[in-house]
Amino acid sequence: xxxxxxxxxxxxxxxxxxxxxxxxxxxxxxxxxxxxxxxxxxxxxxxxxxxxxxxxxxxxxxxxxxxxxxxxxxxxxxxxxxxxxxxxxxxxxxxxxxxxxxxxxxxxxxxxxxxxxxxxxxxxxxxxxxxxxxxxxxxxxxxxxxxxxxxxxxxxxxxxxxxxxxxxxxxxxxxxxxxxxxxxxxxxxxxxxxxxxxxxxxxxxxxxxxxxxxxxxxxxxxxxxxxxxxxxxxxxxxxxxxxxxxxxxxxxxxxxxxxxxxxxxxxxxxxxxxxxxxxxxxxxxxxxxxxxxxxxxxxxxxxxxxxxxxxxxxxxxxxxxxxxxxxxxxxxxxxxxxxxxxxxxxxxxxxxxxxxxxxxxxxxxxxxxxxxxxxxxxxxxxxxxxxxxxxxxxxxxxxxxxxxxxxxxxx
Numbered sequence: 001x002x003x004x005x006x007x008x009x010x011x012x013x014x015x016x017x018x019x020x021x022x023x024x025x026x027x028x029x030x031x032x033x034x035x036x037x038x039x040x041x042x043x044x045x046x047x048x049x050x051x052x053x054x055x056x057x058x059x060x061x062x063x064x065x066x067x068x069x070x071x072x073x074x075x076x077x078x079x080x081x082x083x084x085x086x087x088x089x090x091x092x093x094x095x096x097x098x099x100x101x102x103x104x105x106x107x108x109x110x111x112x113x114x115x116x117x118x119x120x121x122x123x124x125x126x127x128x129x130x131x132x133x134x135x136x137x138x139x140x141x142x143x144x145x146x147x148x149x150x151x152x153x154x155x156x157x158x159x160x161x162x163x164x165x166x167x168x169x170x171x172x173x174x175x176x177x178x179x180x181x182x183x184x185x186x187x188x189x190x191x192x193x194x195x196x197x198x199x200x201x202x203x204x205x206x207x208x209x210x211x212x213x214x215x216x217x218x219x220x221x222x223x224x225x226x227x228x229x230x231x232x233x234x235x236x237x238x239x240x241x242x243x244x245x246x247x248x249x250x251x252x253x254x255x256x257x258x259x260x261x262x263x264x265x266x267x268x269x270x271x272x273x274x275x276x277x278x279x280x281x282x283x284x285x286x287x288x289x290x291x292x293x294x295x296x297x298x299x300x301x302x303x304x305x306x307x308x309x310x311x312x313x314x315x316x317x318x319x320x321x322x323x324x325x326x327x328x329x330x331x332x333x334x335x336x337x338x339x340x341x342x343x344x345x346x347x348x349x350x351x352x353x354x355x356x357x358x359x360x361x362x363x364x365x366x367x368x369x370x371x372x373x374x375x376x377x378x379x380x381x382x383x384x385x386x387x388x389x390x391x392x393x394x395x396x397x398x399x400x401x402x403x404x405x406x407x408x409x410x411x
Contacts, residue, residue, distance in 0.1 A: 021036055021047055035077070036051075090103055090149060102138070151393055153396060157196065158175075181194040197388070205383070220234065221344070222376075226346070229277060230251045254269060307353045332364060
């Protein structure tokens, strides 16, 4: 609930304050009650009551005592940390370049992971079976009690209807029109959520910003993730702007002079010139008028190999990556000009290619120089798709939804 725009009951305020305290403990493990109170604006007594409930629920544990800070008259403070054994979450990454399942605990530690079969199932029930089998195997390996699994998060590239949990569009055609989080929730009897990978990345980066600097990601942010295609999402004050639209649409913006055949059948789309789809075709020596490939024909190992060759500074790969990044950076000026983002965040496999990132920075700088402005800083994500989905699960089921688990346990 957004308490800035809605009236709130006592229960809603309590849930809100529970989430504030738990968020601070997760972001800054080792903080004391007094430090948390000062940071979030609650009284020491209120924070003490909330942490007592969280400890009784098994979500938070006490650590060692440390000397109090200035003005605390030598009082010793007890450090707090998320209890990794108190709660866990299932994360499912369903994209062309990453299809894995994991279990992560409240402290953000990945307890176990499993890759889904390389061959993408053509039938939706088979995909559900593969995911369910992987989840059951992970639960058996980790021996985490089922009641401690608080939620399941699924991330995919495309468009999602948040109200129904239906995937409106996806690079994995088997998901289109389906509700994987709902169907998997029914199988395991735990709550679920499905989200686009761009929004998932944005939430993960907001989580990282709080952990690293203790501050919120204020203002507008542009989130770019580049794999075979590319997606663009918008964040405002650390939260995704959920429009229900297809995040991949920007990949089909036409590029002047572009001739490559796109997955959509058109020529000269941005993804054919500046994303993995076009990069791999050029590295393979395919003619621009070669028949288009479908999403299901793309191989994750080919993209990983190209990034590895760029990291090894193979000349032809470096040059191709740099040119693609430069073009994307220049086009981002057009895409972002109305938004005026404070930062641009880059994720996805191609963020691991230094020449691609350097090309983006060069293209951004050149485009902004034309109008005498400085480009927004480019923040390169080190979070992969599965880790981003794990952080989405923690954000959704431990920090955003009412903390029924803590409430019921404390009661």
